[in-house]
Amino acid sequence: MTSTAAPHVLHVTGARPNFPKAAPVIRALDGLGVRQVLVHTGQHYDPVMSEVFFQQLGLPEPDVNLGVGSGSHGAQTAAVMVALEEMFVADRPSLVIVYGDVNSTVAAALVAAKLQIPLAHVEAGLRSFDRTMPEEVNRVVTDALADLLFTTSPDANVHLGTEGVAADKIHFVGNPMIDTLLANLDTFDPVAVTADLGLEGDYVVATLHRPGNVDDPEQAAKIVRAVHEVADTVRVVIPLHPRGRESFARAGLMDHENVTVIEPLGYVEFIGLVRGSRAVVTDSGGVQEETTMLGVPCLTLRPNTERPVTITHGTNRLVTSDGLAGAVQEALALPRTDTPAVTPPLWDGAAGQRIAAVVADVVGA
Incomplete structure (x- = not known):
């Protein structure tokens, strides 16, 4: 994937939890012929926390690695915001897609919102209702700014509705991280x-x-x-x-x-x-x-x-x-088992495809 001045979707990943969620979405969008740019902020930079995921999950090499590294929440978030703002101004994406609840997620959401670039949040609506968790703050802020909110479970839809998010912004698609797990089960x-x-x-x-x-x-x-x-x-x-x-x-x-x-x-x-x-x-x-x-x-x-x-x-x-x-x-004391007794709804390996279909429709691909 290479950067282009033409209309394109830009993915922001930054930490280990993001990569298994992004992989099926990127793969499905590629199959639909959508132009994409992949940014790795470098929030996680140790090879086993970062590089190995690209190798094992078949992710393309990032088009951009910001290399922000570790630091306090404020320093890390600010460094990502400064770097992404320069990128978005120089080569404006049609849609920014963020994943999960790490500092890179909320940083990208803030920059996209201030530049009035449409924002999609994969794994929206999850709530612990514990604001002492930095991740909870990141989730709430990102969801408040997002234009497309892709949820992994029905309770997430309820939370977003309670917070006043318009129903037409919310898409219950299942869990793309489970796509990755099922695809690699063997x-x-x-x-x-x-x-x-x-x-x-x-x-x-x-x-x-x-x-x-x-x-x-x-x-x-x-x-x-x-x-x-x-x-x-x-x-x-x-x-x-x-x-x-x-x-x-x-x-x-x-x-x-x-x-x-x-x-x-x-x-x-x-x-x-x-x-x-x-x-x-x-x-x-x-x-x-x-x-x-x-x-x-x-x-x-x-x-x-x-x-x-x-x-x-x-x-x-x-x-x-x-x-x-x-x-x-x-x-x-429990007997061993290799399968769940009950599978959560839409955790079926096709979440990435559902997300890609909505994104492709929105960006006109």
Whole structure:
């Protein structure tokens, strides 16, 4: 994909969760002959958090990599806004598409709105109703500015309607991240991943990085104690996000012999690891969705979730650190399964095509 002065759709991606959502949309638009430009803001810049996704998901190389890197929320958002404003003024897109709820998402939304460029938000309408989460602020602001709002679950439509979003702006299309999971299902090999890591027997995967869990030393220590309690009975494998490494290390996470801390994995390897696990402990939104489709028990270490469909139609439940060990034991007692008992509506592998059809109609392709 190359930049062009002709009418075109511009995708803004910036962090690991964006890439599996964008891949099926880009692929479907390409099939419809829509001109596209792909921007990677560089919010996530580690190879396994960024480059490997382009390789494994068949994403085209970004036309532009802004390389903004890490920083505070304000510094990171501002850097993306400055760079995108220059781009949009120099080569005005017909439509900007943003994904999820990261800082790059809200930065692009603000720039597009101020320049009066139409904006589409993929994964609109999700709400935890917890404004202490930066992602919730990003979601609310982006949805307020968007012209096209693509939702992944019926509850998201309800939230948007309650907030006064016009019904003709809202399109319930399903979940494009599930498109990516289903398209790659045959490549998720637990045996290969566990062999590479030297793992034998049952294990639980944990992914923890939310500010509410890692920034406060007291809370981080409480979580480490809970993880150690789980590790007393089953191995815990933790692909440790850079954001939480120092905090958890200070709290002694690695001091338990049954806790295996590894570097973040590529998409295929990580989902393979999850697929072979007996349960997953997480504070990530996307992992709640992926475990739902894989039939793996998911214990979300948060007081809320913006993805309640993973509870009503999936394997997810909310837990506290005090109740974590007991919840893991309950999960270990369940029989293994490779499929969900109930599939959330429209999580069928065709969300990207539905999004592309609406976008193509709007931009006149």
